[in-house]
Amino acid sequence: MGEATVAADGAAPLRRTPQQARSKARLARVLEAAERVLVGEGVEALTTTRVAAEAKVSVGSLYQYLPDRDAIIDALAADYFAKLEAAMDGLVEAAATQGWDDPVGVLVDAFAGIYRTEHGFRALWFGSGLTERTRAADREHKRRMADGIRRVLLTLDMARDDESLARACHASVLAADALAQEAFRRDAEGDAELLDEAKVMLRGYLSAVTARYQPLR
Numbered sequence: 001m002g003e004a005t006v007a008a009d010g011a012a013p014l015r016r017t018p019q020q021a022r023s024k025a026r027l028a029r030v031l032e033a034a035e036r037v038l039v040g041e042g043v044e045a046l047t048t049t050r051v052a053a054e055a056k057v058s059v060g061s062l063y064q065y066l067p068d069r070d071a072i073i074d075a076l077a078a079d080y081f082a083k084l085e086a087a088m089d090g091l092v093e094a095a096a097t098q099g100w101d102d103p104v105g106v107l108v109d110a111f112a113g114i115y116r117t118e119h120g121f122r123a124l125w126f127g128s129g130l131t132e133r134t135r136a137a138d139r140e141h142k143r144r145m146a147d148g149i150r151r152v153l154l155t156l157d158m159a160r161d162d163e164s165l166a167r168a169c170h171a172s173v174l175a176a177d178a179l180a181q182e183a184f185r186r187d188a189e190g191d192a193e194l195l196d197e198a199k200v201m202l203r204g205y206l207s208a209v210t211a212r213y214q215p216l217r
Helices: 003-008 021-041 048-055 059-063 069-098 103-117 119-126 132-155 163-186 192-212
Strands: none
Touching: 021 048, 021 069, 021 119, 048 059, 048 069, 069 103, 069 119, 069 132, 103 119, 103 132, 103 163, 103 192, 119 163, 132 163, 163 192
8 A cells, every 4th residue: 555645636535645654654654554454344344543543543643634434435436547557658558569469368357457456446346335535536536437438449540639538448447347347246256258248349449449549541
């Protein structure tokens, strides 16, 4: 867990932003403890008392930054969003040097790999405790991920840039997210057959999108 992502993107309603290295380290320890509780006991266990005990800090110390369960959930979600967006940035850079023949396959496999290792992300998303703030942050997160897809297509010279391309990339992210969630609800490793079907569907959509938005020569 990285406390900088939580404080920097504005999605997590910290009561106060830690300034000193010691305070930042304490907040990081609290969020790591919160993730352990989330994975082991579920969203309902994310009380300030339980998380403070797991982190071995006083409730008052935790309360300086995270006043209630909603704030803890929002902070964890913000960190997961930041990790996924950083991964997308890395994939955009990789596309520029690797010249992928199958961008859909690369992207689906890459994010399925993240889903397999981010047990907290799955526990949060499959639970029933998402806050309205987190749901709103998720909508913005999906738009940023869609922009990553747009940048991949432009990097690979597969499409020209306009508002219609951005809309198509957003649609592809929404579809891929729904399929990925279902695949990982069925199987902690991701239902391989459903992920393969997702690739088939998304490749077809990508072909239609790139045919519509061919780069101007």
